[in-house]
Amino acid sequence: MKYIQWIHQTLFNTGKWIDISEVIIKIILIFIIAQIVIRFARSVINKIFDFRFKTKLLRYNERKEITLKKLCLSIVMYVVYFIVLITSLEAIGINMKALLAGISVAGFITGLGAQNLIKDILNGFFILFEDQFSVGDHVSINDTKGTVEEIGLRTTKIRGVDGEFYFFANSNITKVANYTLGEIPEIHTPEQIKTREE
Numbered sequence: 001m002k003y004i005q006w007i008h009q010t011l012f013n014t015g016k017w018i019d020i021s022e023v024i025i026k027i028i029l030i031f032i033i034a035q036i037v038i039r040f041a042r043s044v045i046n047k048i049f050d051f052r053f054k055t056k057l058l059r060y061n062e063r064k065e066i067t068l069k070k071l072c073l074s075i076v077m078y079v080v081y082f083i084v085l086i087t088s089l090e091a092i093g094i095n096m097k098a099l100l101a102g103i104s105v106a107g108f109i110t111g112l113g114a115q116n117l118i119k120d121i122l123n124g125f126f127i128l129f130e131d132q133f134s135v136g137d138h139v140s141i142n143d144t145k146g147t148v149e150e151i152g153l154r155t156t157k158i159r160g161v162d163g164e165f166y167f168f169a170n171s172n173i174t175k176v177a178n179y180t181l182g183e184i185p186e187i188h189t190p191e192q193i194k195t196r197e198e
Contacts, residue, residue, distance in 0.1 A: 023093075041080075049069055071124075071153070075153065117154065119171035120154040121170070123173065127173065137179075138178075138179040139158065141168055146158035146166060149165070
């Protein structure tokens with residue numbers, strides 16, 4: 001009988017349904033705004049790199065430029081989705097101060113995991129700015145050969161010679177051979193050109 005009364009009160013409690021509707025609308029608006037911000041950020045990033053290309057302020061090869069674009073967008077997406085998570089929890093009614101206090105206690109337990117995450121991110125930046133490899137390069141990572149498909153904040157993805165994908169945590173990348181950087185362009189002498197024309 002108590003359950004029937006609870007169901008009846010829940011179903012016909014107009015105020016509660018209004019509150020739930022408001023929360024749902026807030027969360028939907030948060031996600032819509034997040035998508036707009038990401039699209040705007042993608043447009044700004046593309047314009048910045050286009051401006052760099054036209055003015056030649058920075059001299060990066062095409063592969064590294066693609067890598068930088070993806071990395072910048074990944075950073076923006078991580079930040080935006082973190083803000084979305086926080087604001088959505090607040091919209092639901094979760095006390096973020098109490099939650100963050102709990103996280104600070106639990107943070108001691110999960111410290112090792114956080115250290116690995118930081119190592120992955122830092123090593124990813126070193127890989128990029130030391131120009132160890134870029135998207136599209138033919139490489140061997142930890143003795144696994146393939147073509148670099150993506151360099152992210154945490155992981156690097158390469159496509160193997162048979163089409164399979166390999167994912168490496170950036171902090172675990174200890175041995176790299178870049179065959180693209182090692183390519184020697186073919187130089188034709190005037191005699192070779194003359195022979196080909198004949």
